[in-house]
Amino acid sequence: MRSVFAFFCSILLTFVPGITFTGCTRDDTDPASKLESTHVLTHETLPLSVHIKCSFAQSASARIKYWPATENEAGAMVSAISDVKRNHTLSIFELKEKTDYHYKVIHVSENGTETEVGQVQHFTSGAVPTWLTAYYTLDQNVLQENLPGYYLFVPASKPNGLFLVDKAGKIAWCWSPPPNTMVKTARFTPKGSLLILIDENSNPMADGNVLLETTLAGDTLSYFRMGEKGFDKSVHHDMQMDENGNIIAITNEMQNSLPGDGIIVLNGQGQKIWEWSTFSELTQIDPATYAQPWGNSLVIDKDHNYIVSFRALSQVWKINANTGKVMWKLGKNGTVKMPESSQFMFQHFAHRNASDDIMLFDNGAAARPHSRILSFTLNESTLEATTKINLTLPNDAYSAIMGSASLLPDGNVLSASAMTGKLLKTDLTGATVWTLKTASPIYRAEYIANPFGK
Incomplete structure (x- = not known):
């Protein structure tokens, strides 16, 4: 385009x-x-x-x-x-x-x-928008970071947009969506562009109806609106772009008046080339006890299959990108054997980290009101998981919903404590290295080594 x-x-x-x-x-x-x-x-x-x-x-x-x-x-x-x-x-x-x-x-x-x-x-140069000055206060967020990269913030409040913070805590880049719309989530693509999910309909959940791919310089590379071409279901929580330029996204599904989750794959022209539904796996459903699995993150694994986090199940699934077969389920009542002490609750941001382990933000709940960062070395042949990281965040960083966690290049951990509005860098013992604060929730945050391509 x-x-x-x-x-x-x-x-x-x-x-x-x-x-x-x-x-x-x-x-x-x-x-x-x-x-x-x-x-x-x-x-x-x-x-x-x-x-x-x-x-x-x-x-x-x-x-x-x-x-x-x-x-x-x-x-x-x-x-x-x-x-x-x-x-x-x-x-x-x-x-x-x-x-x-x-x-x-x-x-x-x-x-x-x-x-x-x-x-x-x-x-x-222009002025930083008022939504950002209200959300992120510069004089409260001063860093002395050795890593040379940047931190991408995806705010969870409206009005919002996207912004990058440098190693000193200063705003290095920001982008605002069209008026009366909201950014729901965003991901960097293999091309170095940004894939952004935008909501034009004031949806109260994490759903959006526009998929925009843009460069950091503002050049629109693709733009798809729900209801056009193969984009026939709303996207929620997450999406990725593969190395061929296809968009893989979590969608909302309905069957017999029950809500479910799906995956849709759109090619570079917005045409649907593959789809999948949780209903193909959940064949025995009791409407009296059924809850939507609630997919909240999706990544493309190293073998090109999909790793999806399902919050309501407290499980992470690996789904074959060709057949739709569920290859394993990690978590509560799953198919992977794992330590009981590492059972997670209502997790977010499941992915394979730089150490080749499955990593996630373990939200916790009222029964266990603290959040953890977990990673697992997973043997996909024997379906056994060994805990690699089990890091409990400080009590004041507990976030019952949303959030993210990832391994930084220096071996420390970056965590978005969503509901407290904190981005934390901690070591593997849980000791806090630094904290950035926002005025309202952070949906997620990621470290980006070289966003400007220099």
């Missing part, structure tokens, strides 16, 4: 709400690069990101060097390098809000030589 920014560029200087063009110039004096023009595109939904378009007389690679106007050029940041072509659209990130910036175009030759061309130019 043609990106929003590309469309606006084609009608340069035509007024469009929310889009600003600045700094148009022409430079025919530089023989090394023959820079013809540059201009800046800003958008109110991405206040800490900017597009800079530049054109050369001949094809070449390019990048942008930029720095706050009040600071020294020696501390400048640079964009990623673009491909060889005449016309470039380069995205720059991690801007400070409401700040004047200087920038230069850099011509990159075939042998990698970088030459600054044209004049120093300028733009002004």
Whole structure:
């Protein structure tokens, strides 16, 4: 799908709400690069990101060097390098809000030589949206983190959007959905884009009716609305994109007036190519005692099959992506033998971590009012699980619903205590390394090593 920014560029200087063009110039004096023009595109939904378009007389690679106007050029940041072509659209990130910036175009030759061309130019970044300033208070969230990556927050309150925090606790990127809509969840894709579930209908649960794939620079890559093509059921809680660009999502199902869960696979054109339902597994149902299994997370395993967390069952299933057969069930009354001390309750965010173990956020309940982080080494041949991590979070981090947990590259654990609005880094003994706080619940959070592709 043609990106929003590309469309606006084609009608340069035509007024469009929310889009600003600045700094148009022409430079025919530089023989090394023959820079013809540059201009800046800003958008109110991405206040800490900017597009800079530049054109050369001949094809070449390019990048942008930029720095706050009040600071020294020696501390400048640079964009990623673009491909060889005449016309470039380069995205720059991690801007400070409401700040004047200087920038230069850099011509990159075939042998990698970088030459600054044209004049120093300028733009002004936008303001962080009010929903984010109300949700995340900068002076309460100061970090000293050694890991170089970023933390993606998915807030659970409305109004909301998405944002990334850097290793100092500062907001590095943020995105707001269209007015009167809400982000339900989001995942990074194998392409480095974001797949976002959006709700246009004020659904009180975790359901959405729009699947949007976008770059961090705001370029729309795909957009599917429920009721169009093969997207015939609402999506709830989670979805992933596979290496072929297919979207795999948890859906709501109905059978004999009973609610269930399903999986739908949409290809890159929005056509349905596979589906599955929990009713194919739950063949004996007593309506008097039945509860929806309540799928709340889905990941694509290393063998391309699906790992799905079912909250109401206190189980994690592995489902064959071709046959729909349930390969194993980990948890209460499951098919995998596991230690009784590691039985989990109403879990979220089940996945295979970097150590090849099945990891999850064990929410707990009134009968056991504390949350844990668990991981299991699972022998899929013998269907036996050995507990690898059994970490109890502090009492004030108990979250009966939602939440996430993942293993960080340094061996520590990142946990979103959803209902307390806390993101915690803890060591494997449970000792807190740092905490970030929000004003209302966090649906989930993840560590992203290199979101900007530099």
